[in-house]
Amino acid sequence: MTREGGCLCGAVRFKAEGEPINVRICHCRNCQKAMGSPFFARALFNQNALTVAGNTSRYASSEAIDRVFCTTCGTRLFSWRTNGTVAGVALAVFDDRNAFAPTEHIWVAEKMAWVKLEDGLVQYPGTVPP
Template sequence: MAAQTVREGGCLCGAVRFRAEGEPLNVRVCHCRRCQMAMGSPFFARALFDQRALTIQGDTACYPSSEALERVFCKACGTRLFSRRTNGSATGVALAAFDDRNAFAPTEHIWVSEKLHWVCLDDGLPQYPGTVPP
């Protein structure tokens, strides 16, 4: 049996470290207004992992940004690291928080109906006005 891929990362100050095992469920860039506000950025680029594949060490805090998601960040430096589904099923990990920030490349853009007007999407990836269709 082949060894499972493990990728690690953490926050700016190093107080929080995480470990993600295996491959993500998907890798997307979200342009919704909640992600913009939560990240303080034009979008949230993240890899979605099954909650059981993620191990987090360090002192974090969270904010419930909706009924479905809570945003998790380092208590010491404030680095925004995760969007965790409140049902416990999955966690989105900020791509830039991985030690190898090029470990994953997004495969699609979601909620482009809410993207900032000056953001130009010319990467050739699929774009969806809302979430990905079923």
Template sequence: MTIHHGGCLCGAVRFQCSGEPINVRICHCRNCQRATGAPFFARALFAHEALTISGDTARYPSSDALDRMFCPRCGVRLFSWRNTRPVVGVALACFDDPNIFAPTEHIWVSKKLGWIKLNDGLPQFPENPA
């Protein structure tokens, strides 16, 4: 089984994901925009049990369904931990090889910032796909 490694900016938090992601998406929802301070959140979705974390993380419950996990030392947001399903979104840019997974679709494009032009040919969903 393939193991993918990554970590935060300061190195205090390291992680590994085993296997392949369930999906790889770019989320344009307002919660992701605010949580990252960026126009979108690009992430690979894994089962909880596929993720191993070393180092201390902090959590912020951004909704009943989702906790945002980050490094308390450097502040890098690493994971979006689902409380309603046993899955976790891992920030693509935090993998040691940030090109290891390519997104396959855009979600929540109804909240996309107006100046973002999506011309990559990927499927686009106004909210979450069914």
């Protein structure tokens, strides 16, 4: 299956082939700051399953992750692993914003105090254990 999406202004479009590896909500401080939001809800895909068209820019938010955004409107689209393996695609930028539902919360130890997690999903204080 192919799912498509893009930024707010339409200058960047992408296609995601197949099913995501996982769908999670990350509450880590880096995601909060990078997204300007209490969390980052994303679907994780192999980078080779993603095709991106349009002008994007990157910001290295850590040694392992670049944040990819539209150079025109600034929409935050992806968290892109610098090792070439996977990328997190923001759930809200898919054309069908309900295409994927998260199954887990990660980095809950860093969530904002007023965020109440009452959705019944599995919660991990940090990353998912091996």
